Amino acid sequence: MFPDADRWVLTAEPDAPVTAGVDLHAVRVGVVTARQELYRRFAPVVHGIALSIVGPTDADDVTQDVFLKVFHRIADLRDPGAIGAWLCGIARNVARDFLRRRRRRQAAPLDHEPQAAERGDGELAERVLALVRTLPDAYRETLVLRLVEGLSGPEIAERTGLTHGSIRVNLHRGMEMLRPLLHKEGWA
Secondary structure, three states: OOOOOOOOEOOOOOOOHHHOOOEHHHHHHOOHHHHHHHHHHHHHHHHHHHHHHHOOOOHHHHHHHHHHHHHHHHHHOOOHHHHHHHHHHHHHHHHHHHHHHHHHHHOOOOOOOOOOOOOOHHHHHHHHHHHHOOOOHHHHHHHHHHHHOOOOHHHHHHHHOOOHHHHHHHHHHHHHHHHHHHHHOOOO
16 A cells, blocks of 8 residues: 555654654564654653653553553554654543543442641642643643643644644643633632
8 A cells, every 4th residue: 555654764844853863664573662752752741641641650551551552553544644643542531441440440439548648849749730630621732732741832843733823822821821820729
């Protein structure tokens, strides 16, 4: 179907430098350095999506699960230029599945009380993240990628496949929705 489908190397393009030099064929056949490069470039986005859906306790585990699935399903990727959107879709699905499984497990009564969060900056960060997690998906993910993972608007656009305009709108609307929640909590 694709003339060189078994030998994809994403090359640098002005609108997608984040994928420059990732050899998808090498990823598909299990070359460790190629997989490490793919992970290095997309782990912050995947972690941000996981964080926005499952929270800080399980985000690292979900990130690892996502990349295991990505490495197993890389042959399913038809358009190398869509790798960012494809990875983000897998991240969302894995995180939501994880959340569903966790909720089913938590439906059973606990024999012990969970430990209280540490006081200080960690508690504040967890409380703010809890507020962010109440926002709609698009705003929540974009805010976590910007505020927690530290990605710029253009970096978020490159890695998620969304347009710069969409990212700007999501960040603006997300912050507009977050401000009253922060104010209600006495932080703004």
